[in-house]
Amino acid sequence: MKSYCYQSLISLCIALITLKDYYVWTINATYESNGFQQLPGICQLYNGTICKEFLKNSYVFISPNVTIYDLEERLRAAYGVIKESKDMNSNCRKYALPSLCLSSLPICRTPERTNLLYFANVAMIKNKYGGNYTRRKRFVSKDSKNRHSFLKKKSVYYSDVFTKDVSSKYPPTRESENLKRICREECELLENELCQKEYAIAKRHPVIGIVGVEECQKIPQDKDCSTLGITIEVDDAENCFWEDGSSYRGIKNVSVSGKPCLRWSWLMKEISDFPELIGQNYCRNPGSMEKTPWCFVDDKSLDRSIEPCDIPKCVDKIWLSIIVTLGLIIATVVLISILLLKKKKCEMKNIQNINTPNAGNNIYGNSQLNTNQDSGRPSNSLIDQIGIPSKNIEKNSLLRIPHFTLQDIEFCEELGEGAFGKVYKGQLTQPNKKTVNVAIKALKENASLKTQQDFKREIELISDLKHQNIVCILGVILNKEPYCMLFEYMANGDLHEFLISNSPIENKSLLQLEFLKIAMQISEGMEYLSGHHYVHRDLAARNCLVNDGLIVKISDFGLSRDIYSSDYYRVQSKSLLPVRWMPSESILYGKFTTESDIWSFGVVLWEIYSYGMQPYCGYSNPEVINLIRSRQLLSCPDNCPTAVYSLMIECWHEQAVKRPTFSDISHRLKTWYDGHVKISNQKSEIN
Template sequence: MMYFRSLLVASIFAQHVFCSVTETSIENSGLTDAKPLSISAIHGSRFQLSCDVPAESIYTQWSKNGIRISNNESRLSITPDQSLSFSSISKADEGLYECSFEGEEGSRARQWQFHVEVPARIKEFPTSQSVTFGDSVEFSCEAIGDPLPNISWFRDGKQILNGDGSQVTNASHYRQFKEFTKSDITFLAVKTENITCRASNMIGDTERISSRSFIMSVYPREPDETKALRGYCSLYNGFICKSHLAGVGFVWFNVSDDKASGLLNEEITKGIWETVLVHTKEPCKSAAEKLLCHYAFPHCRILNGNALSLPLCYEDCIAVRQSLCFNEWSLIEEDKKRGVVIGSRGHFRLPQCETLPRVDDVDENGHPKCSHAGLTKIKKDQVTKTCLRGNGRFYLGEANITKQGIPCQSWNSQSPHSHNRPPPVFEEMKDAKNYCRNPGGEEPKPWCYTMDPIVRWQHCDIPYCPDAVPGLSPDIRMLPIDSAMTPAMTLLLSGVGCGALLFLFLVFVVFWRFSKQRRNGYHHPIVEMNQLDIDVDKLTDNVAYHPMGSLVDSRLERLEYPRNDIIYIRDLGQGAFGRVFQAKAPNLAKGEEFSLIAVKMLKEEATEDLRSDFEREACILAEFDHPHIVKLLGVCAIGKPMCLLFEYMACGDLNEYLRSHSPNNYIVYNSNPGLSEIRLSVVDLTRISRQIASGMVYLSERGFVHRDLATRNCLVSDVHIVKIADFGLSQKLYMQPYYKGNDNDAIPVRWMPLESLLYNRYTTESDVWAFGVCLWEIYSFAVQPYYGMTHEEVVRFLQDGNSLQKPQYGPPSVFELMKQCWRIEPTERPTFPELYGTLVQLEREFERCLTLKRDGTTSPAHI
């Protein structure tokens, strides 16, 4: 079905409609001297005004609102063909632009009235809060945009309309010379709900949406006497939470359970423990266990003769959700959206952290209002100031330099690195300034964000305390020798000593017999071999059994090539693994005296992990044989450094290829008739896209996830064939539906969907999203996706339901294909065979349009 939907998109654009689109997508044609032409562009996009100056003109000048424009403006430049180029459009660029020039017919001028459209964006919105049942509640939401956005409200996904007990008012306002839309909503609070404020406006024929959600928690107006009587206070006498609830005093039990004494909660807790938490790693495992126990068996307090259960504390909940168990919590929430729930959860639900009371909240009698699990508290007996114990969770010293000598960024600062972790709930972060810390013990040792814009964060080099062993709990201490040497310990050590002596004696006997056999000749138990005169030390080395067999994957053995035969030509660049250079390799390919190759050489100081990744890429490529996947021709794995030998792609990577052929870089060589202007048409761009899709069909059908599909990782040959390369992040799915990355994986944020950014999940569907971004790069001639945004802003941009706008040179049918790739639900995205089929159809349609244009004009349109 997805395939036919994709074909339907392509068939919508009839001949006369489609051809007119490609004709006007290149430059602002049709400009006249009579009156200004009204034009518009989208905020943040690249744009170019073409003056179309006659060749005989001797003088050209640009002005805005009557003020001359120079060629050294920050975001403006005048190109060699006298066009006005905007690197990133903003509202400040609106105005009347004029291009004046002197020619044989005298002075002439052309004018444009330029307007900038801004997608809707919510600026101010409510936060999660608690209200009382039956109260009349009011919320406000403000949004900006041009055209002014319209704001709508939703309750648990259903739109709130006037006349259903709610009152919604929208009005435009001015603040600091800026116009914005403000919406107020009033309704009765009857139950806890998820409220969403959504702003939208139309940019061209596309609706731009920004949304923000919050929880409105509704509590009873009067104390529920009957509910309070259903519980009682008692000491915990179970087993599963014994270590976490010891010494906390009374906990609350629900007498309405079918099983008395909290046995139902005990069974549910045990089930979650055994099915979920047993597979969880530290520091999440211990923190989740403790939080679960305080959730299942909350602290109990008597009020007016009634037993009251105290909810979890906000600080503990936030620490687990946003720091200690960030990935695990996110995966549970994502599975819940897809209808996948934990079978053993019973009546337990993930708590809404924002609705919980704080640790410092007390009632009128000074009693706490929540069950504090102590996850954010400092253990004063484990605090250190000059050295580390364990993972340095409670190091409170003043070291503020990383292990590479980079100064630390202040935790309260968002520059040079914007961040939202760690959450400000850990006591060790109080007055932390720019000191190295390990909040929650999340890392192996203290760390900090750095003042180097390139290095986001790094561990600090702090020595361990003399009596502490790295990796062990700070509670472990050296025991006094007298207390350790009990009779049982003495007997144990004696046994170990005797066993060690016996082992050494057996080793001596075996070695002696082996030496005797070597002196007297080896006697096979069946066949006498002493008549063979063989000197083992003089046997010829067999590479199949010596270095290659033990050090290199067997898939690479057939590709081994002698490194001394490689003839260096020139350097090509520096990659993540090391140096890349062009070379010649004699007799590498059958029937060829020399093969022109690109050599990817692993740097000598590479870590074991980097070497493993390097070899993994080679193993992956060794399995591939496809015209649109770069070919691995050989390897040099014996000795160091390890090298990979690839077919040479003369035109380099696709990103640079697109930039060099961008319309902004066209150069007409009038003085040299031997040189010609090279332009890429919409057919050329679609052919490039179709070739990449073909390679991805091959990969997806073999269960491989590329994880870093982008124009920078595609190469172009001298005959303009495009091939997918750089498989350093690739993984095979095998039997799992998705691959989950680890903390050391590289993160190409601008090419990743939300499920990869938030939950570290990589699937063929996430490759489809990246392919959509790759299409956007192709039809924008390698503009950086989300130009002008930081990585954090990109994530928030996607969470708001936004996506990339139509690229400057992208036909509507191709942009529709991109939007299909960027659907939030992975299962709703097209497959690579469907994408390939659609691009084949579009390429044929574009070729037909260009053929018709050539028949009617002498100068076919190019992109």
């Protein structure tokens, strides 16, 4: 009977929910204006389609001032972005939708109690003010005792409604223990290992981010949680490996030298490609990189090293078992035969002439199995080959960057401040005792675990970039705080400042040959990045650096100063976006591709020929977005050749597929540059 009453009450509540929007907003305003906490949320039966697979017949928690229909539309838009995304790893993609659904619509454990509490609050506020909400502030300020009396009645009301469940005596919120949220361990595996890049993009994405991605560190540890089905591939009974060990899933976590294995996610690049590595430090051979299972170990002389594990081959083990079994059988037969021979000695006088097998010779002496068994064990040469990472960086793509200590560098002056901390000019003493100027990107001390992981992720992303027009990383310091990345130092600062300092305002100017040389180097650097499937997302003059000899290199290591704060704008999310350098598909849909980088390159060309002027100068960021959407493009800068401006217009084509490629842009700029060089040489010869 009691259950029937609860169900009836829930049906009534849900009917009222569809009419609650304006009423709840008014009640919330009243509730908050009197110093009380916000009204608790409500539980509603999920009847949508996007999350039907995960939330069918479940009551989900709806926060105040939002409806389930609003959330459904946001989820629909986010799912559309996920389906069209080309950047998402296949091993991560299958967890994207359940993660979004269970994050934005957590399941209610006690829907009846939560809804009773919601309407209890509404009823109490209505009774308190008699429906007159317009005079609530003056009424409360007139008599402060009324508020105390109201709180006391509210507390009694809660006790009357919830007399058995202590956890429900406070208003249920998203952080309440009344909600069944995603399992924290699985959330952290997604964010920090399996979907590290995708999780970071999702939080900043203007469409996905607004749905709500879980902050894993804020999720309570609870056994009764919503699982995403992530499993760690482990087989306790597996104690040998087949072939090269790429399918080995045992629990061996010590190297051949007895050193404990380190967790794979600490050092392995792109762990999302190898789901068998998540959440563990067991010996593995991901992607058949080596001939046997191996792991990372601590090696003070080498900072980090990799070693094989002492795991036998299953073939050797089987043959060894067969041989031992045969040996026991033969020995048993021989023993029985001897006993029988002694017993029937008198009847079998010729028994002494029978030749019995010599177990030692036949099984262990001349057999080829002994050779095979030895060959299955790792040799010292293999250890030497794998254990020296400085000689195998290119081979394994695991330990790519030289490691230094704080004693190897000297901090000279502060250059600016980036997302991770301050950036300094310094000097690095190399192993050959030579010193070289470097830019030091230091991680601020006591940084959060998330910031440290982002810092490590950036090292992994840029470690493979080697090009004459890309600012390359020279090394890292990871043994002691402050952790640092070391880059080659560019003497003339960023391109934006260089253009301004060489502009007519400073009574200087650049030659057409110099304009083309700058543009050509940037296009060649971007051609290299796009060829390696990298999308820059923030190509601008401020993110290009200039060295002596007019050498220009693309950078993005966060030398962001306050003077550039006006270049970024928040669009429907917490992320700051450089809208003046972005095409409409990136602004509206958060779609970043090589084609959007080509649009940005067109804006960089405009910056070069404008001597560093801000694009759409004089317009606010919202006005710039409207200008871009209405195809009002930047005008041709003074003294800019028609051919170059035509190239800018091509880069700004409304249809991304019709924009020129970086290869085509580089070819054209090089042709123009060579033509100017030829003309300059001819003039020199005439003079």
